[in-house]
Amino acid sequence: MSRQPEPTIFVIDDDEAVRDALSMMLRSAGRNVETFATAQEFIDRRGDARTGCIVLDVRMPGMSGLQLQEELLTRKASLPIVFVTGHGDVSMAVSTMKKGAIDFIEKPFNQADLKTLVDRLLIHARERAAAVERERMNAALLARLTTREQQVLERIVAGRLNKQIAADLGISIKTVEAHRANIMDKLEANTVADLMRVALRSVVPVET
Secondary structure (H helix, E strand, O other): OOOOOOOEEEEEOOOHHHHHHHHHHHHHOOOEEEEEOOHHHHHHHHOOOOOEEEEEEOOOOOOOHHHHHHHHHHOOOOOOEEEEEOOOOHHHHHHHHHOOOOEEEEOOOOHHHHHHHHHHHHHHHHHHHHHHHHHHHHHHHHOOOOHHHHHHHHHHHOOOOHHHHHHHHOOOHHHHHHHHHHHHHHOOOOOHHHHHHHHOOOOOOOOO
């Protein structure tokens, strides 16, 4: 697997003093940081970002933090978010976290506490980036299969025996065995467990 780029912390807050303080604090801890005064600025410049996390103010001119969260969900962006606000309440916190926010902290906040939260977000960011890379690699491997091999693989995942697969597809057991061998080779699987790890991430089992 290729080495993942170092995650970036995107600080989005219309308060310049808050942006500067957060940027200084996080950079002093050796983190990559980019700051934005508005949610729209982030969308315009870094809306396609996939590696990192967001420290996001809730109430800002124009697009709010909550609206940005909705936009990122629409774009299927997986950047973990911690919301920072001086106007939060419990119902807002519950709403943002149900939609995928990792945490919610109110101003004035303790910088050490926020740093701990950001470190936790970066762990999530790395895990998500690794998962995306695994999915990309699996998709590339599965794209090597012929249509018939895909049909055989779907039935292997469904737990069908060779003779059942042969009956399903109207082919001989020897042909099924040949397809299985080709599938193992193309998916770079040394064991059935390796095969299942690739297949179960991307293949929907057929009805039995």
